[in-house]
Amino acid sequence: MDSPADRLVAADVVRGVSRLLYRQDYIAVAEVPLGNGRRADIMALGPKGEVIIVEIKVSRADLLGDGKWPFYLDYCERYFWAVPQGFDLALFDREELAPATSGLIIADRYDAAILREPVATPLASSRRRAETLHRATPRRRRAHAAPRATAGRLPPVAPAAATATATA
Numbered sequence: 001m002d003s004p005a006d007r008l009v010a011a012d013v014v015r016g017v018s019r020l021l022y023r024q025d026y027i028a029v030a031e032v033p034l035g036n037g038r039r040a041d042i043m044a045l046g047p048k049g050e051v052i053i054v055e056i057k058v059s060r061a062d063l064l065g066d067g068k069w070p071f072y073l074d075y076c077e078r079y080f081w082a083v084p085q086g087f088d089l090a091l092f093d094r095e096e097l098a099p100a101t102s103g104l105i106i107a108d109r110y111d112a113a114i115l116r117e118p119v120a121t122p123l124a125s126s127r128r129r130a131e132t133l134h135r136a137t138p139r140r141r142r143a144h145a146a147p148r149a150t151a152g153r154l155p156p157v158a159p160a161a162a163t164a165t166a167t168a
Contacts, residue, residue, distance in 0.1 A: 009058045016107030054080045078118045
């Protein structure tokens with residue numbers, strides 16, 4: 001994804017796929033770093049703790065030049081490719097793209113549709129737990145560190161005299 005147009009199309013695909021996953025009760029997060037140093041375009045956590053990874057491709061060169069996708073399989077139970085409308089879907093029948101085990105989603109900025117369901121490969125419970133905690137913990141910390149709403153009130157300010165004596 002080199003050109004600004006490709007980045008814009010990729011953002012549209014991310015949005016459409018995220019909306020599809022949300023309707024299926026998945027919580028999707030974009031640009032998720034994995035434990036092996038790779039980054040998943042979308043990782044989603046399902047209502048029963050299942051993990052999905054979606055790899056976005058917007059050009060033929062991007063798809064055929066990508067050899068890193070097998071490294072994502074250890075981090076999910078189901079793996080999908082997602083592409084914009086008009087993409088040459090015949091490319092996904094190539095053996096090197098694992099058509100027997102990977103899913104396929106077509107998307108635009110408003111919605112997406114699953115064209116092919118992937119084969120589900122159960123994650124080890126320890127990996128599922130580690131990934132779930134790894135994704136949830138930093139977000140929980142940020143939520144708790146955020147300033148609390150004060151319902152229109154300003155926090156109390158110490159009187160100037162008290163501040164002067166405290167610094168003396």
